Amino acid sequence: EAGVVQSPRYKIIEKKQPVAFWCNPISGHNTLYWYRQNLGQGPELLIRYENEEAVDDSQLPKDRFSAERLKGVDSTLKIQPAELGDSAVYLCASSLESSGRNNEQFFGPGTRLTVL
Amino acid sequence: DAKTTQPTSMDCAEGRAANLPCNHSTISGNEYVYWYRQIHSQGPQYIIHGLKNNETNEMASLIITEDRKSSTLILPHATLRDTAVYYCIGTQGGSEKLVFGKGTKLTVNP
Numbered sequence: 732e733a734g735v736v737q738s739p740r741y742k743i744i745e746k747k748q749p750v751a752f753w754c755n756p757i758s759g760h761n762t763l764y765w766y767r768q769n770l771g772q773g774p775e776l777l778i779r780y781e782n783e784e785a786v787d788d789s790q791l792p793k794d795r796f797s798a799e800r801l802k803g804v805d806s807t808l809k810i811q812p813a814e815l816g817d818s819a820v821y822l823c824a825s826s827l828e829s830s831g832r833n834n835e836q837f838f839g840p841g842t843r844l845t846v847l
Numbered sequence: 848d849a850k851t852t853q854p855t856s857m858d859c860a861e862g863r864a865a866n867l868p869c870n871h872s873t874i875s876g877n878e879y880v881y882w883y884r885q886i887h888s889q890g891p892q893y894i895i896h897g898l899k900n901n902e903t904n905e906m907a908s909l910i911i912t913e914d915r916k917s918s919t920l921i922l923p924h925a926t927l928r929d930t931a932v933y934y935c936i937g938t939q940g941g942s943e944k945l946v947f948g949k950g951t952k953l954t955v956n957p
Binding site for chain 1: 892946948
């Protein structure tokens, strides 16, 4: 079974440029999460989708960040414009459900973003 | 969600049991304890979770004290590939909102 796929694995951009990250969750997983992980810290949730609906985006900086999950499968996270402080690893995760017995989250390898 | 406290780092000899402690003195009755680990340059990986009873799976055992104020993750025979950051997380109901702390950096030495 393929795991969570993310691309690109690495991205280097100059500040004020836009950037987008793509995630393909495990087939059949209804719940999709985007996290940001700063160096030396644990991951922080940015947004959670149940199918195509964003049910928790309270931690998403909406002035520059946006996300979408068209058709409830793949998802894209965008930053426009990027700032120096956005340098981090962006992780995507998916789970069969968000609660109950099938709520184990499976994480992708992440995209390491460097903003110069 | 319960605040958890873990040691910053631990060392373990290869082949020996690794016992990783976690304090969660403010945990409420319906909050689960989840453990994830993160190997360098990879995404976190689910290990185990529990509510009241001790749990065991193919990766590890989770021992929760009777008062539920602390727990211990046990890797029975640590290998070099178990070197990782281990996160203990307290969360209500499902795992839809995992709040990761800094975790414990476990180093397994040959």
